[in-house]
Amino acid sequence: RPMRIFVNDDRHVMAKHSAVYPTQEELEAVQNMVSHTERALKAVSDWIDEQEKVGGEQPETESMETAAEEENKEGGDQKAAEQLTRTLRGVMRVGLVAKGLLLKGDLDLELVLLCKDKPTSDLLEKVADNLGVQLAAITEDKYDIIQSVGDAAIVIKNTKEPPLTLTIHLTSPVVREEMEKQLAGGKGRLEPVTRWLETRPFPLLVPLAKSALQFQPRRLRVCKANGLKSCVIVIRVLRDLCTRVPTWAPLRGWPLELLCEKSIGTANRPMGAGEALRRVLECLASGIVMPDGSGIYDPCEKEATDAIGHLDRQQREDITQSAQHALRLAAFGQLHKVLGMDPLPSKMPKKPKNENPVDYTVQIPPSTTYAVTPMKRPMEEDGEEKSPSKKKKKIQKKEEKLEPPQAMNALMKLNQLKPGLQYKLVSQTGPVHAPIFTMSVEIDGSTFEASGPSKKTAKLHVAVKVLQDMGLPTGAEGKEAGKGDESAEETEQKPVVVAPPPVVETVSTPTAASPPSDQTPEQGPILTKHGKNPVMELNEKRRGLKYELISETGGSHDKRFVMEV
Incomplete structure (x- = not known):
């Protein structure tokens, strides 16, 4: 249970979190746009697959044929084998949408479209042209579709409030595999083939694509923080801090998420939001981002990689000094200055209990377009007869107690x-x-x-x-x-036990x-x-x-x- 000494910090952190958390209307708009696009891309994939079958095109590489043959020999399911032969293998949510870290004003969304081979301009144009047709068939909402060949991406914009922009990045795990082979050959580091891989952080894309093809995550934790409620809240609050304070800006994104997950996840007990935020500040103030510090290990890379390797010496010193100052303010009861808000009164007015409390952990429900695993089975109706719940037992006890009053002795x-x-x-x-x-x-x-x-x-x-x-x-x-x-x-009913x-x-x-x-x-x-x-x-x-x-x-x-x- 969270310690009582952090109750005031918890109130301030939760108040700040409520201020930066998106409204229900914004979350519904994001959910609608993402789900419409995922369904449309699934329809585009089916359409391209049918076109290739009719045209008799078999653009599979030898490596893909071998993988498909081995899978069929092992008795794998036909759907998995068919998925390997598709030109478009799947779509995945990445970034803030996938991690549930959206804040107010986050209008830029991202999806990754996984292709069997290296994406080409012809494929991008074919997907973009048919995507508009499929969106019109799925929903009445109007979307503007823009092709960005230079970035190997398709940009979708809605025509109503809030103005959202969804970027679909085309990529393939083949790019990473070829680069690793060439690097192993001793030819040195090669530049990525597409500008998409050039402009995006490597840990976020390629391991994610590879895990999707293998139907199980590799070592990727796009944040294990989803299991820690206070961790997700702290990440959102610190994302706002990175936006307000330029000193913290270099930590924005993946390094900040790893820092919070490792700081809070290593605690020996559950912590409230206020104590969890102070623990993150303590870790930064201890000097882990300094040049001679331990750094932050990136679990998405095969080899040991520091997630904050892009920071220079001055940025590391500024972040450490700022964290020490913030920790000092928090220790003296001035956490509101760190959060950029007015101090709360000592006694808060009692709010009426909300029948449907907000679940701050999950913002957007997971996609079911490409889901292959069934959800948890519902509770059986006759389960109550086998194991009555505690509530039912309490009701029975109350009914037993409600007997007519006994006569006085x-x-x-x-x-x-x-x-x-x-x-x-x-x-x-x-x-x-x-x-x-x-x-x-x-x-x-x-x-x-x-x-x-x-x-x-x-x-x-x-x-x-x-x-x-x-x-x-x-x-x-x-x-x-x-x-x-x-x-x-x-x-008469019970057997009689004979005793002396x-x-x-x-x-x-x-x-x-x-x-x-x-x-x-x-x-x-x-x-x-x-x-x-x-x-x-x-x-x-x-x-x-x-x-x-x-x-x-x-x-x-x-x-x-x-x-x-």
């Missing part, structure tokens, strides 16, 4: 007639495991005494004596009669069968012929017995339990 009646009576303990006899208490009470100069296995029972017996002396009903007759009926039914007859020292309470006398018999402890408690003797003879509670009845003043062994 003798002690309650006497206290109602003679309030303020003082009951005194006269003596305590018998062994430790089976004591006998004798209680007394004085009423109008007369003293009444009675015994019982507990002080409560002894007081009850004293009250019975007093009421009988006054000629009033004790309330025990009806209970004893009902108890006799219940015990008769139980003996216990030696009973009776001081029993008067019943309907026994008329009251001057000396009222009272219920004493039940002992066996060896003078022991029956439960103790049974446990000595049969160890490990389990006693189970079958039912519980009666009000709080008169509980009755039925046990089974």
